[in-house]
Amino acid sequence: MTHLLIARAIQGFAGAFLMPIGRLTVIRMAGTKNLVQAMVWVVTPAAFGIAFGPFLGGIIVHYLNWRWIFLVNVPVCVAVGAMSSFYFRNYRRKNKVPFDFPGFILLGSTAASLLAGIANLTKITADAFIPLGLFAASLSFGLVFVWHARRARHPVIDLKLFANLSYRVSTYAAVPLRIGVxxxxxxxxxxxxxxxxxxxxxxxxxxxxxxIGALLSRVVAHRLIKTFGFRGVLLPFTFALSVLTLAVGFVWLTKSLAAIALLILLTGFTRSLVFTSANTASYADLTRCLVNQGVSFAGLVQQLSISLAVGFAAAVLHVRQNITEEPMLTGPDFIWLSVCTGLFALLPVLFFWFLPVNLGKNKVDEQAHLHQ
Structure with a gap:
């Protein structure tokens, strides 16, 4: 277990650089006119990878040794590293700024305390003071970071990001959306x-x-966003995603594998479309000087939200199992979880309602990234 945790920490450290740097590079290379189409290509493969993982993992576990789940990453990383060194442009910031080390420590402590609290959510019924204390510590570090960021000349995360309506709405909505989905x-x-x-x-x-659903969404995502705008896509499809999330808990009641496959396909399609639209909307009208920090902070929120989603799901199942005193999970346990996650997936509709109606229609505002 110690070996696994150390290796995962190193993997997470490296991955935390790759996602925001890769996304930022694509945004700069695409420009504002091609932002929506570029983000479709960036977000959909990520959603495809998440969806394809269990498929590949099932084949590996069934026919090979489980250790191949880890070994298969090696040639992929080597190939991606070689392609990146060949295709990526070497963007550099013209004006160098000092690194905000105090802000980095405060923000890191906020995230670390939150993740520790998530990891201990299963203890909520026995030792509630442990996760609650960690969440309180995370909140305290977060408040101190906000105080610091408002006074620092070059904060690690500029709070001016949240003065932008689209970025603020998309970031706030991302947390319950990922918890639910x-x-x-x-x-x-x-x-x-x-x-x-x-x-x-x-x-x-x-x-x-x-x-398959994620790949199908790529065909229509660009056209839908251009026609209806981000708000027109996110409102109905987020509602549909919450309904599909709720329906997942009742899958065990059917014996039809075709019906299950159809539900999973529709969930993958809708999830990919929603995440593509939400991620693109957050950057659509950010000024050039804020794009770097906007991408970095969005990546932090994304990873924390995914961790919170897994911790929340495990805690709900754990509490439910303690109530029923069953030694194994049963079908009704998943119904309770689907109700909770379905409600979380519905909350972002309230946030997306405040997005500008015309944001994303026809073409993204060409002046947004040009404004310094």
Whole structure:
């Protein structure tokens, strides 16, 4: 376990650089006129990877040793590193600014305390003071960071980001959205294998339908956003995503694998479309000087939200299992979880309602990134 945790920490450290730098590079290379189409290409493969993971993992576990799940990353990383060194442009900031080390420590402490609290959510019924204390510490560090950022000349995260309506709305909505939706990839394989008794190969094949849905969303995402704008896409499809998230908890009641595959495909399609639209909307009218920090902070929120989603799902199942005193998870346990996550997935509708109606229609404002 110690070996695994150390390796995962190093992997997370490296990954934290890759996602925002890669996304920022694409945004700069694409420009404002091609922002929507570029973000479709950036976000959809990420959603495809998340959806395709259980499919590939099921095949590996069924036919090979589970250690190949880790080994398969090596040639992929080597290939991506070689492609990046060849294709990426070497963007540099003209005016160098000093690194905000106190802000970095405060923001890191906020995230670390929050993640520790999430990891201890399963203790909420026995030792509630542990997760609650960690969440209180995270809140305290966060408040001190806000105080520091307002006074620092070059803060690690400029709070002026949140003066931008689109970025503020999209960032706030991302937290409940990912709590409600990201748990799907965590819970769905459990439900297919425990109450339904399907093997790892069948589970992986069914989960592959989400990857197909994510790819299909790429075909229509750009056209829908250009026609209806971000608000016109996010409001109906976020509502649909919450309904699909709720429906997932009742899958164990059917024996039809075709119906399950269709539900997973629709969930993958809708999830990819919503995340593509929400991520693009957050950068659509940021000024050039704030794009760097906007991408970095969005990446932080994304990773914390995914961790919170898994911790929340595990805590709900743990509490439910303590109430029923059943030794194994049962179908009704997943119904309770789907209700909770479905409600979380519905909350972003309230945030997306405040997005500008014309944001994203026809073309993104060409002056946004030109304004210094």
């Amino acid at each position: 990201a748990s799907f990839a965590f819970v769905m394989p459990l439900m297919l294998q425990i109450p339904m008794g399907l093997n790892s190969l069948t589970t992986g094949l069914l989960m592959g339908a989400a990857a």
